[in-house]
Amino acid sequence: MIERIESEAERVLSELGITKVPTPIEDVAHLLNLKISRAPSTEFSGLLLRKDGRALIGVNSGEAPVRQRFTIAHEIGHFILHPQKDAFVDFRKGTHATGPRPPRERHADMFAAALLMPRKVLLRDFRRLAKEGDTRNITRELSSLYCVSEEAMRFRLINLNVLPFK
Numbered sequence: 001m002i003e004r005i006e007s008e009a010e011r012v013l014s015e016l017g018i019t020k021v022p023t024p025i026e027d028v029a030h031l032l033n034l035k036i037s038r039a040p041s042t043e044f045s046g047l048l049l050r051k052d053g054r055a056l057i058g059v060n061s062g063e064a065p066v067r068q069r070f071t072i073a074h075e076i077g078h079f080i081l082h083p084q085k086d087a088f089v090d091f092r093k094g095t096h097a098t099g100p101r102p103p104r105e106r107h108a109d110m111f112a113a114a115l116l117m118p119r120k121v122l123l124r125d126f127r128r129l130a131k132e133g134d135t136r137n138i139t140r141e142l143s144s145l146y147c148v149s150e151e152a153m154r155f156r157l158i159n160l161n162v163l164p165f166k
Contacts, residue, residue, distance in 0.1 A: 001107065005081065005111050006110075006114050006119060008081065008114075012076075012080060016031045016032075021118070021125075022146050022147035022148075023116050025073050025115070028073075028115070029072055032076065032079065033054075034056070035056045035057070036056075036057045036059060037057070038059045039059075040060065040061050041060045041062065044058070044090060044091050045059075045060050045063060045074075045090050045091070046059050046060065046071035047089045048079055048088045050085075050087070057075040060092070066143075066152070069116065069148065070148060071090070073112035073116050074112040075090075076115065077109070077110075077112050081111055082104055082107075082108075110159075116147075116148050116152070117146050119160060122142070122157075123160065125142060126138065126162055139153050139154050142157075
């Protein structure tokens with residue numbers, strides 16, 4: 001499943017002609033004919049609604065910009081990976097949490113990571129920075145370059161087997 005999700009994210013970026021980082025995630029949404037709307041919320045980080053061939057991504061404007069980028073990518077993941085479902089609401093951490101995240105949510109997270117931090121480009125950048133010396137700040141430098149949180153970058157590098165799980 002992980003490889004299929006990676007391939008889908010790579011396919012989307014390739015078909016849209018997006019090769020640079022940070023991934024222009026709002027352009028990706030626009031090119032996929034997804035409307036983005038922002039509003040503050042204490043309940044959700046994001047949502048995806050589909051109706052009559054149209055789709056809307058709702059984003060919590062009260063969250064950090066890097067979180068909003070991840071949320072948009074996550075909702076694009078639902079749009080691509082789960083076309084049979086018309087509505088997704090991604091509640092904020094701690095809100096309505098009752099155990100492990102469902103597989104669809106984990107899959108959308110994996111897709112978002114692959115879309116925002118494309119494997120080939122990220123591994124190239126990781127190797128380049130590692131060759132330059134001090135590896136203690138690689139996660140911080142890469143998160144800044146890719147406009148994602150340090151936590152998201154750390155998980156991505158762990159999942160790509162270039163950082164040890166700590």
